[in-house]
Amino acid sequence: MMRYFEDFAEGQVYDLGEVRVSEAEIVEFARKYDPQSFHVDPAAAQRSIFGGLIASGWHTGSMYMGLLVRGLLQGSASLGSPGVDEMRWLKPVRGGDLLRGRVTITSVKPSSKHAGRGTVGTLGELFNEQGERVFFVRSSGIFARRPR
């Protein structure tokens, strides 16, 4: 069953399941994309204000995206996204953390330019096992309308 633009409505909440964060992956991601010492060097991270290795915020955002795609977008007529309106890294994310994802539909707007498309606004969130919200992102996605 394919999800189209018409299937989204303001206020819908989707549970996106969980992802376990691994310290090896934190370091592997950060070596490529964010090699600040508190993301790649355990000893330097220990001495930093974070008191140990933490995930790059871009890694955290990417893990959220993985949950969103596997939990919602893969069964949908997603046509990509124009970008992000706000993103916050609220708490450190560390190796061993189990993160649960959730997305709330915040708006639905048919496109005025493309008759066959619409924009869906989203609030995405990640929570750790202590129930703390560690991350949120306000974004939007373009979806195809259901073919007649």
Next chain:
Amino acid sequence: MMRYFEDFAEGQVYDLGEVRVSEAEIVEFARKYDPQSFHVDPAAAQRSIFGGLIASGWHTGSMYMGLLVRGLLQGSASLGSPGVDEMRWLKPVRGGDLLRGRVTITSVKPSSKHAGRGTVGTLGELFNEQGERVFFVRSSGIFARRPR
């Protein structure tokens, strides 16, 4: 020479150098973090509105971060970032593209809470070889002040 909060001023522009995008890396990143068909499946991407494989926006953001860290943050007293205020994926990014990064300092604010820190606002941008702006991100970073 270490860069501290005091070394940043509104209007400064830093060239961050270049990164070559590889199609193999586009697919590798997307398989983990954004397995939508137009990021991982060349044939499906060909038939999509993008006409071929494009990089995940999270991959593009991460490549920008790589340039920012290697070009500026590694020689600085960076203490992380609270998040992003706006991010836009303006044009498709494809395998073979050469992206040039630039960051402009948009604000500097001493912290009212922590005497030894301040917040630096940034506008980060990526341009392709055709000179098209493909990506921008408005964000901020926390930096330590210069020790007396």
